[in-house]
Amino acid sequence: MTMRFSVYQVSRKGGREKNEDRMGYCYTRDSGLFALADGMGGHPEGEVASQLALQTLAAMFQRDSKPTLADPLRFLHEAIIAGHHQLLRYATQKSLIDTPRTTVVACVLQGKAAYWAHCGDSRLYLVRGDKLIARTRDHSYSELQETLSQVVPMGERFNRNVLFTCLGSPGKPVVDTVGPLLLQPRDRLLLCSDGLWGTVSDASITDQLAHHPISDAVPELVEQALRNGGPKCDNVSVIAMEWESADDSKGPGISTQTLGEEVFASTIQASVMGQDVPDELDDAEIERSIKEINEAIRRSSQKKN
Amino acid sequence: MSKPKPAPLPSGTVVGGYQVIKKLAAGGFGVVYLAEDSERHLVALKEYLPSSLAERSPGELTPRVKPEKQPLYRLGLKSFFEEGRSLAQISHSSVVSVLNFFRENETVYMVMNYLQGDTLQDFIVTARDLKRDKVFRESTIRSLFDEILRGLRIVHQHKMLHLDIKPANIFITNDNKAVLLDFGAAREVLSKEGNFIRPMYTPGFAAPEMYRRDGTLGPWTDIYAIGACIYACMQGYPPNDAPQRIEKDRLALSLSRLRNVYSDNLIEVTEWCMSLDPLSRPQSVFALQKELARETERRYTKLSFSERLKLQLENLTSAKA
DSSP states (O other): OOOOEEEEEEETTSSSSOEEEEEEEOOOOEEEEEEEEETTTTOOOHHHHHHHHHHHHHHHHHHOOOSSSSOHHHHHHHHHHHHHHHHHHHHTTTTTTSSOOOOEEEEEEETTTTEEEEEESOOEEEETTEEEEEOOSSSSSHHHHHHHHTTTTOOOOHHHHHHHTOTSSSSSSOEEEEEEEEEOOTEEEEEHHHHHTTTTTTTHHHHHHSSSSSHHHHHHHHHHHHHHHHOOOOOOOEEEEEOTTTTTSSSSSEEEETTOOOOOEESSSSOOTSSSSOOOHHHHHOOOHHHHHHHHHHHHHHOOO | OOOOOOOOOOTTTTTTTTTEEEEEEEESEEEEEEEEEEOOOOOOOOEEEOOEEEEEEOOOOOOOOGGGHHHHHHHHHHHHHHHHHHHHOOOTTTTTOOOEEEEETTTEEEEOOOOOOOEHHHHHHHHTTTOEEEEESHHHHHHHHHHHHHHHHHHTTOOOOOOOGGGGGEEETTTTTTEOOOHHHHHHHHHSTTTSSSSSOTTTTTTGGGGGGTTTOOHHHHHHHHHHHHHHHHSSSSSOOHHHHHHHHOOOHHHHTBBBBBBHHHHHHHHHTSSSSSSGSSHHHHHHHHHOOOOOOOOOOOOOHHHHHHHHHHHHHHHHH
């Protein structure tokens, strides 16, 4: 069962010194994994945490998708917990006083369905037509409170940034899994860090995804977040994919039809654990940068006229 | 043993649909060509070709980069993209505009508006050779810098610093518009790499923090350069460079020569912008704009007898030196 989808991703540093967000995707002929992690400030090496979480997911996906995952939900759960253990091991190896921490959200597309899982406050949005069909609930005290306040009255509001679970924390991470959810052609899925949803409303995110191709919607949403976030804006990362029907072979996206059973493609760099991720551009990123710049040129020249 | 510079593309070469007419300038970062697009409009074409990292023999199109230099080359490329990205977002008549960005010959090209006119540097040289007591009229200076600051303000709003503002990078078009050229964001990143040993700044216009590895750069760094440009517009020559000033600061003295020629306010603003301590300068372009736009009655203070005497002594000692 081959697949067709298009995918577009943008990550920007915002006003921060470092970009601690990581994201990427990988796929075989019959299964695709999309993931995003937001390394946490206030703990050491946030960018290592997010990178390790993604690498673990990608490595396990490569191992287990032959060429499909036997049980996508179980895979997501195990791979996220495995990432957590990698972080603990990394901290021990490097004798760090504190463990690097990260959030993670990951989505598997397989057959005609989507499966996803998350830990922390990086989100998944699923838009069908012009409606928001699904969104993850953050593992933050504020969203927990909103849920609980329906049941029991609670005290003052919590800061939305305070999470009660993440990868690398002393306790076992809470991982929520959802799926399978049957996809329809033109369904759009978006994964993002809180740099996006912190300053751009769910309604705007839904609206952009509903009315523009993802190659326009993603850069536009990121621009909005950077504008709204101001000079101290958080890292903003967004990866979105559009599900296309397998028989619509004219679409612009990626078709896995031509891939052999053994083929595995990935944008997530597998580097030796703990090694610095080289801050280099690969060809895909060069192309993306050029596209982004030309998009920006087009937009500002429109403004001028 | 200096390595030969990479050869520029020969005239007539077509890249990305643009035909190269001639080389306009070459810097550490690349080469700028005058080129023509398919509709025969003139453009400036900037090629990423860092002279210390890439090699290209005359007649070749694709630069060669040694494997050990690849990481730095790619890092520089990233900065080149940053420059393009930032400029692309800015749509302002006082900032050179980017028209296109493309990849060819295994490097990248930025297409910019080709401007016709002369640099402020050319104007200063022409004006000072007339040997009048004023290089430019005060109203000219004020309106010129008002225009430049409007552009610079937008640049800073996009979290970018120019870092190489000088009269040679301020362009006055034939229809009398001031435009900022040659953005230094790329230089800023590259200079952090130890392998680059070349001046990243222009003496006289570079703020003292540019000379220090740990110096915190900010809008105030560009503001120092603006002050130095105003100085050059009044005096006809650039000010002493920052290390000289730290050694012995003659700025106040040389500005005092301009008293009664330019208003006290303009002289004070210049001195304010050029404070050696970054915190003593206007902290934002907006603050400076407000000061420059203040159209109160201009006051001129003549030099006192003792001040004139001091100046004469100074002239004598500097003549001896």
